[in-house]
Structures are given as structure tokens and as C-alpha cells.
Amino acid sequence: MTDEPVTLTIDGKEITVPAQTLIIRAAEQLGIEIPRFCDHPFLEPAGACRQCYVEIEGQPKLATSCTVRVAPGMVVRTQETSELAREAQVANLEFLLLNHPLDCPVCDRGGECPLQDQALAFGPGESRYREAKRVYEKPIPLSPLVNLDRERCVLCARCTRFCDEISGDRFIELFERGAGERVSIAAGEDFRSPFSGNTIQICPVGALTSETYRFVARPFDLTSADGVCPHCSAGCNLRVDVRRGQVVRHLARDNAEVNDAWTCDKGRFAFRYPDDPARITTPLLRDRGLEPASFGEVLGWVADRCVGSRVAFLTGGRLLDEDYYALSKLARTVVGTNDLDHRRHEGGAVEVWAASRPMSVAYADVERAPAVLVVGLDAEQEVPILHLRLRKAARKGARITVVHPRRTRLHDVAAHVLCRPGEEASLLREAVRGAGPLASVVEELGAAGGAGVVLAGERCSSAGAEAALALARTAGARFGYVVRRANDRGALRAGVHPRLLPGGRAVDDPAGRAALAPLWGDALPSTPGRGRRAILEAAAAGELDVLFLIGIDPLTDLPDGALARRALENVPVKVVQSLELGDLEPFADAFLPAAAPVEKAGHVTTWEGRRQRVEPVRGPVGLSRPDWEILAGLAAAMGGDLGFETLDQLDAELERVLEAGLGTPDAGAVEPFVGPDPRGGEEAPTAADPGSLLLFTYPLLVDEGRLSARADELKAALQDPAFVEVHPDDAARLGLAEGAAALVTTEAGRAEVPVRLNEHLAPGTAFVPFNNPGLVAGTLLAGSFWIPAGLEPATVSRAREASA
């Protein structure tokens, strides 16, 4: 088979396309639209709907252009120039409409329906069908998110092919045959796939509809903008739809470089947070009993308390690049501190790598890789679109190995090496020496000739991430550091970090400070600041005057619940800048209302380091402002000047810093350093007490996170109450049974949760979701995301307490 480009003629126009191109794709390049239903550019050809007939010269039968690949000299005539093709298409549309209920006026898809559009453009004016139509009970809920109307279905099999080819979650299937064929699901089953919503979007009719958008809007009611998903670092391109000021829908936007045509159900269905009644859209001051105040008043009040004080900044991972840059610059140039952090996990030297080397691995590299090693990442739950790309790589033949304490949903396409959390580093170092269970993986990566990929999740500790980087270098593979939250990588790039300036330069590196001097001045603080945990400890010890909490709730977001509470109790001034107060209401002294992601323009950076532009779909609600504007206002109130008054000015400066390589250290400079929080970098403790397990936790996809507020259907579909997962052998030893409550005790706290047995869990460990209903796992942790824990049946502990 030759890969030479192929030249063919379509409707008299010559075009040259890559070999193996489908006729329908080649026609698109000429601007010729051939009607189609089953065809989808990201699914395998099906040839099921038969709508895309074309005439190919020399072939006796009409061909379906979605299944036939181009050939040199091929002469194709579409409906534009072939009466035969046109008549066949009209006839086929007549067939498709026979049993279609034509209930467009009450159908959610009306106005944006391929069947409606193409029937209008290419179809017969009226039906000659006089018999009774097929009727089914409808709608059938496939899950709390997805409804199925089998009467509208044209049986194109896009939905079932998506589940088969893309997500691998084969919950739905075509049942029966002939005119009785229909999409269905096994009795008693739910369509429990975190990608289920994609089937709604690719349905070419109104057969699959979303519970959240049911009877909500018409396309002409909507205002839309191009957004990027705020939930994880995948960077899915979204279309955000607003009706009368309220966000009513997220759709995936096609971007073959990032999310293909997909997004996960969280990205699709957790969209109500900007309109949550708990949101606060005016500045508040504690002095007034947390009553509304003007921005000027609050900023002045805060500025007065910051000048000459010990100030620290904690933020999360969901602001825009511009916000982080403003924060980084404010802290260093106006407040004069390096006490700022955005991280939940510490990656050590790998953070320098991530801050200075964008796009060391992109999605396309993952897809092309013959071998991939994934360490410390549950891709489906943490970065779902990366999970889909890994599956796509597997379909193309990639050998995938996952090193993780729990088996992940890649289990059908990847080998898993279960290891205790924190043990990654020693496993990887062993593999570099040619020993252990991963030795063959190093060989595979090496054999890939530079196309192999190593992905280290942020959870594998600084030692683990550094060992993964070292392994990648040994094997000549590409290395990617996969952070979790939507703009963790942007925060890292902007230097929202106690040791790093923008672009990964160390704060104690005079050359790095000098490089920034033209924009940031020459008085930057030069000693490394406090990290997330050290900030909280200083606050708890009364060593801080002002603590900024920008888009973060340390009580639930960090693995130091008790410490965070002590910190809040012992800092005189707590400034909260966010969408709402939530748990922080008793503590906040000043509240600055931030604009929601859908209300801001700017950039977000994917886990790859790709900066993507987002556009606001509406203006900030009430008095809320973009974070960077608030921070610039604070700088001014403190008598400083960040040097930009508009987003364009800010972007120009940020691009100078990032893209002109201003702060970029040279490639060889990545040496392991001891993180400011030694616990984050350490190997996991071995459980000395045989009765204890190593408890570890990470947030599952759908949890009680703030941005999932009011996503009730999503939670009904995909969220479980808190549980503790234990290996059956450990459970037997400890007397724990599936479903029965266990008492989990750590040095930080205790909780009672039901047990789930999981034979695909590293023995000696126990897993709890970080923030599922019934348990805020941070209350069991003491600074790290793993901790030795005692587990015993709750009945035993109750009996003991009763007798005591």
C-alpha cells in the first residue's frame, strides 16, 4: 500500500489528498457537503445509514462516500452533479423519515438537528408513507443523565460505536434486528460511563437527549462562547451556552489537537456553579458584620493590613494564566514575599521541568507512542480526555503500562503494576537498573526510538516524579508531568510557587531575577518562600499577619484539614477571593468577589503546557471581577503598580515573559532539590503496625468539589457515597467485610465508612475518595495524601467504646 498522495476529481474539481482518505472527507475539503448520519470523523466508518451515496465513474452501483477511500484518478460525482446520487439520497431520507415521529416542535434537538437540517436541504418535500409508524415507550432513562427516545433514532450506531471504540464503556448496544432494531441497555443497568454525554452530542437526531437540557432552550435562545473546561487539566474545548444569562449547557468543541470531539460528563454536566445561589457577587467586610462594601473600601482595608506585614498567598488550580501572573507579580514586587503556593502535590525538580518546558508531551505524542508508561495517575478519573487518548493509542497498538496503587479503567488495554503509594520511585529506579517488574517497559520505551512517552501524575511524589523523569531520560522517551486541576500548569508557569519565578527560574538564582528585572524591578525577594504546608504551619503558629485564600478552601482542598483550621484560627486577617465563602464564612475578614471562569477572557494551560484562549460567555455577575483585576487593584491600593491596566497589556507582558524565554533556565539545570515540604518528597512510610494499612486518597472525577455544585444529575449518575477500598486479603486479616462499616483511624482523625473489597488494589493499602459525600478525607490526613491508618470493623470499635 503506497502512502503517496492521491489525486481525484469530485464534481469536476480536482483535489489531492493523503492516501486512505475517505471520499466524504475529500469532498469536505472542496467545500462539498455530502449528507450523512452515521459518519463521524472520529469513529470508524460504518456505512449504516446509506445517506452519503455518490456515483463513482466505472462502478455499477452507487457507493457510500463514508466507507470508500480515494483512489488515483477516481472520478466522483456527488448529489451536486449526479441526478442518480441525488435521487438515491432523497429516497434514503424518505426511508429514514418513515418511522421518525416528526416531533421536532417538542424535541430538544429541534433547530440543531442534522436530520431536520438535511431533510430540509436534501429530502423529499412530503412523505408517501401511509402506514402506521413504529411506536416505543419513551423516553427511556439510560442513566440519570441520558434519555433515549427510540422512535426518533435512525440507528446510525454512532452512540454504540463511541462506547465500543472510544470510551470502551460498552453499556449500550443495538438489540433485536430488522425494523425492530433499537438501541438498548441490559435490564437493570445504568449507562454508568463518565463519557456518556458524548453520545448525546454525536446523536444526529433527538434520540439521545440530556436530562439537564431537556426542554430548556431552543438554539435561537442561546448565546454561546468558546470556552475551555474549568474542571481538569485536559483542556477540553467547550462551547458554553447561556440562556437569559444562565449557563444551560456545555458542549464539546472539536479540536483534534486536544479533545478530538469529546469531553467527559463532568465537563459537560457540571456547569451550574456560576449560577449557584451560594455565590457572592459583592465585596464584604467583617468589620461591618460581613456586609456588602465597595471594592475601593475593601481593597483599601486589605491594603492597609498588608503594608509592612507578614503576608502569604494560597490559591488553587483553576484561575487563568493572567490571574496567576498578576498574583505572582503582586506577591514579589508589591508585597515582597515568596510565600505563595497553588500546589496540592509537590513534584520537586520536575516542577522546574514543567514550568520551563511546555509541550514536552502533547496529546498527539501520546496517540503516536508505541509504548507509554503511566505513573501515579488514574487517567479516567483525573484527566479523562487523556484517558481517551491513551485508549486511542492502545487501539493503534501502543503498549501501555500503568504503575498505580489501584487498577485503573485502562485495565482492558494496559498492563498494571500495583505498587504502594510512594513506592513508585524505588520501582522506577530499579527498572532503570534493568531489574524489577518494569525492566521490560524501559526496553520497550527505548525501542520506540524517541517516540515512547512517560507520564508522571502529580501524585507520585517528588521522588517518584524525579525517578520517572530519570527513567524517561535513560530510555530516550518523552516525559510529561500530569497535573490535575485545570490550570495547575499555568500556575506553575507563572511562578505561583515559593521557589520558582515565571518560566521555572529559581527565586534564589540571581540570573533569573536579573532576567525579570526589566519588568519586575530589581528588588525581588531572593530567599525561597514557604510552601503550602509551611504557610499553614506559620499561620497556625501566629507567624503570619495576613493570609490570602484565592479560589481555594484549605479546609477541604488540602490534605491538612486540622492544620488548616488551626491556621485560620490564628491568622489575624483572612482575605477570601472566590465565587463564594462556603466553609470559610466564619473566618473571612474580607471577601473579594471573583468572576467565574465563564465570565473571564484569558488563557488556561493544559497539562501538556498548551495555552488555550477562553472567551467569556457573559460579563461578571454583580460586582465580581476577574482575579487579575482585583489583584491589580490591590497593588494600586498598596501604592504599587503591576504595570498593566488592561488584559491586552497583561497578555503582552506575560507572553514576553513566557514565550521570549525570559525566565527559562537551560535544559541541563534540572537537578533534584529538596522540596520545602519534606513530607511530600519522602518515600511512603512502611506500616510498622501489622494492624495498619497505608491509606491513600485522591479526588475521583465526580465529587463534592465546588465547581460541581448543583450538578445533581451528574452526581446521581456517577457519584458514590464515601467508601474505603481494601484488598480482600487485608480485609480477611482485619475482619472487614464488603459493605460493612469500617472505622478508619489515623494520627489526624477518624471516620466510619463502608468497606469495598478490591482485589486490584496494592495489598497493604486502603483507598478512600478525597471528597465524596460522607467523608472529607483531608480530616484523616496530616500533610500528605497518604498516611498509616488502622482499620477495624465499626461494630468492634463500638462494642469496645460501649464497654469502656
Added chain:
Amino acid sequence: MALAFERRLTRHWGDPEVVGLDGYLARGGYEGLRRAVSMTPEEIVEAVKASGLRGRGGAGFPTGMKWGFVPRDTGKPTYVVVNFDESEPGTCNNRELVEREPHRLLEGTAIAALAIGCTTAFIYVRGEYLWQALVLERAIREAYGGGFLGPRIAGSDRTVDIVVHRGAGAYICGEETALLNSLEGLRGQPRLRPPFPAVEGLYACPTVVNNVETLMNVPDIIVRGPEWFRELGTDKSPGTKMVTISGKVERPGNYEVPLGTPFRTVLEELAGGVLGGRALKAWTPGGSSTPLLTAEHVDIPLDYESLAAAGSMLGTAAIMVMDETDCIVDAAARMVRFYAVESCGKCTPCREGGWWATRVLDRLEAGFGRADDLPVVRDLGRNILFRAFCALADGTASVITSSLRHFADEYEEHVRLGRCPLGVPHLEEVAS
């Protein structure tokens, strides 16, 4: 023309001994396999190519050429799959061939396996053929015991295992790619081609799918040679063909005839003429999916080329005969209903077109037709034919178009009278 020739596939019919291994061996059975193990695969393929044997399942593709397409250097296993999903209405010759001489099928299958380097062959048996599957299972046990299957077949170092798999009752699974899907445990729906089964068939490995009758011709070709095989039949359609004749004839049944034998000979000499001496009205040459022919086609030779020239197909050579008392609209309604019910549902023209056609034809036959139904029926035939994913729907369309081509006035009569002019009770009345 009197029909006299040396019967091949049916030469032992009536001899109950040949069902068992001993009887088969006593009559020269497994001689083909004994010779084949000492031949190279290329020699076997060449012999079958030289014989001109064409697939008996309907399409008539040259068998040797099909075997020659199988790549040998892919590093994957290759498979022989026997299509014993005989489901075409009016067709039952595979069934009788297997019942009477099962070892001949096993022998042919094993030779095919040797020809393409396959060690595991599958026989896909129509779900309703329980008895025939049992007959095969028993014969397979005997063949293993006799050293003709399993490791070191016929004293050689070659291994051939045969696995019987029963279908679950879907006509579509006779379509070779749907059959492969079904064999793999997937939905019985046809696959996109390319890749063709010869390249990526069963479990994405090179696969040959052959009909029962085709393979049963192979042992004789190996033993007696391609030239002997070509002594009967025509130049382009050599050999004999099993013909199943049913419907309004005196002696319905399976008959072996040299290809090229005129329909008249089969009808009059073998089947004893039209039942009760009535006049021939219409007949299908190759099962209900092949376009209907009429009394004026009675002298057509039964071979691939002649029937194609007459606008029909040899198909499975299942001849269904209708006489002057039979209503064409009723026949069409019944046949179209079969294809509509058996449609796998995958593609639109077959699924929806069959549904629509069934309803309109039923209504016409029941006497509720309208003048504007006739153009609809005509368009339905045109809009289904050659438009569907696989050939199943061409059966639907062929019934419609050929019945309209030859009997348009009978359709009009139904509309004009508001009832069946022949007084044939409607299918639904029969059912009730």
C-alpha cells in the same frame, strides 16, 4: 433431452452405510485427503483452480482463486470456515448432502485447510439444523478416531481440527462477514469490506469461507483430477450442481444435475412437471432472493452465465415453482416479509424499505390497495436494489422488481378489484 450422467455428490445417496466412517472408507472415502497430505498447498490450490470449481453458495466465485488470495506470510493463523448456514427460502440441499455423507464435507474441509495452511476449521451450522449438527459431531468423532482429523492427519505431520458452531437462527449469518461476526460472538451483522475475509476474516486473521456443496466437490477433484471434473457442466460453469426444486411440482426434492442443464429438463424429467398438469406461471431459479422468471424462460440452461443473461441468478439453485393458481402479489408479500424480518437492521434501505414494502404489499393483497401504491412499490424496488450494505436487501428488491416486471397487470388488478383476483387468502387470514 434425456438426462444421463455419472452422479458425483449424490452417487452414494440411498446407501445408508456411507453415513459412517467405515462405509465412507469402503467406498473410497478420504482418498482425497490421503493424496492431499502429500501435495504442497500450492499444488492443491492449482488443482482446484484448474477444475474451474465455482462457489456453490450463490455468488459463484472461483474457489481456487479464493484460496489463492490467502496471504501466507502474515504470522497469523489462517482459518477455513464452512458456511452451513443454509437459510435461503427454498434451499435444502446442503442439509441432505451432510445428512447422507457427512465425511465428504469433513474431507473437503480438511483439504481446504491443507491448501491454506490452516489448523483449525469451523463449520457454522444453521441454528435450526440441530440434527445435522449432531450428524456432523458424530462424524467428526469418527474422523478423529480414524486419524483423519486432529494431529498427524492421514499419517502426515499436519494438524487439522474441526469445530462445529451452531448459529442462533438468523438468515443474515449466511452472509460471510455476518457469519464471522456471529462465530466470534458478536452481533450477526455484516462487516465493511475491505478488508476482505481472505485478508482479515475470523479474529482478523486470513480466512476462507466456503459453502458446504463447494467443499464436497473437492475430494473428487483431488482424486480424479481437474479434467475429470470439467467433463460435466459448461466451460465457464464446470461440474454438477445440486438443485432443490419445490412448490407446485409433482416430485419436489434435491437433484444433482450438470451445470447448464435446462430448467425444462429439471422440471419435467426430474420433478415430474407442474403439479396436477397445470400451467407454469413463475419460478425462482436460485431461491427467493433471485429475480422471478416465467414460463417463457423454461428452456434456460441452469448455469451462472445463462441466468445472469436472463436477468436473474443461479443463486443456490433453489427453484420454487408457482402455477396459474398462485397469486404473484401474495407470493411477493410473503417473500418480502421474510427479508424484512430477517434484515439485520444495520442499514436504512433494507431495514426501512423492507418494513414499508411488507406493509404496502400486505395491504394490496388484502384488497386495500390504492392506485398510488403502485408507483411506491416500483420505487421501493428501485430504491433498495444495490443500495444496501450487503446483498440481503437485493433479495427484497429482486422480488419486487421482478414480480412487477413480469406481472404488473396482476398488481393493477388487485387495486382495481379491491381484492385478490385469484382468491388467494391473505397471509394474515391464513395465520388466523
